[in-house]
Amino acid sequence: MSLRVAVAYDEVVAWLKVYAATIAENKEYLTELDSAIGDADHGINMDRGFQAAVGTLDSATPGDIGALLKTVGMTLVSKVGGAGGPLYGTLFLQLGAATAGKERITPEDWSAALEGAVAGVQARGKAEPGDKTMLDALIPGVVREGKRAIWQLGQVNVLDAGPNGSGYGSGCPATCGDGDERTFLRQGIFIP
Numbered sequence: 001m002s003l004r005v006a007v008a009y010d011e012v013v014a015w016l017k018v019y020a021a022t023i024a025e026n027k028e029y030l031t032e033l034d035s036a037i038g039d040a041d042h043g044i045n046m047d048r049g050f051q052a053a054v055g056t057l058d059s060a061t062p063g064d065i066g067a068l069l070k071t072v073g074m075t076l077v078s079k080v081g082g083a084g085g086p087l088y089g090t091l092f093l094q095l096g097a098a099t100a101g102k103e104r105i106t107p108e109d110w111s112a113a114l115e116g117a118v119a120g121v122q123a124r125g126k127a128e129p130g131d132k133t134m135l136d137a138l139i140p141g142v143v144r145e146g147k148r149a150i151w152q153l154g155q156v157n158v159l160d161a162g163p164n165g166s167g168y169g170s171g172c173p174a175t176c177g178d179g180d181e182r183t184f185l186r187q188g189i190f191i192p
Helices: 009-025 027-035 042-059 065-079 084-098 107-125 135-148 179-186
Strands: none
Touching: 009 027, 009 042, 009 065, 027 042, 042 065, 042 084, 065 084, 084 107, 107 135
8 A cells, every 4th residue: 555645735835935934035146146156136036026926825716726836836936036936927827827716735736737747837938947947956956856866845945956966057057147147056956
């Protein structure tokens, strides 16, 4: 008999709140990292977007994880400036599309949602692995999750895209994305 694990709607809501709080706690640090190569606004923009997203959680269709994630995505598109809004918004919109109508999501649901989200971000940003964009952090996470077939929502909030990860993002010049993404990848940090 195999153990089946699923995450319920309320747990996704709780994860989103923790995610927003983590961004808020680290907004100065994210902005500091961005100042090295970008325009020193990533932490501020992401905090503004996620605080607005948390404010919309009560208006999402109760029990529908996909609708919840789509609401977050649309909020990020409209509230986060620069490249971050469309890219993070697309990530959440694609997660929502893959989980539409679901009250609970399984590891298989999450794996499929992550794959769709990464494909959406890649299409939106027209980037390839190794371009030193957020893909270089997302792709290793999808691969790890798929291979292990385990998932703990909210347990992994930092993926190492540097030398200890996939190797993506190291040893090649950035060809896509804005300074925000390149700065964080150089530091080996990505907060999904």
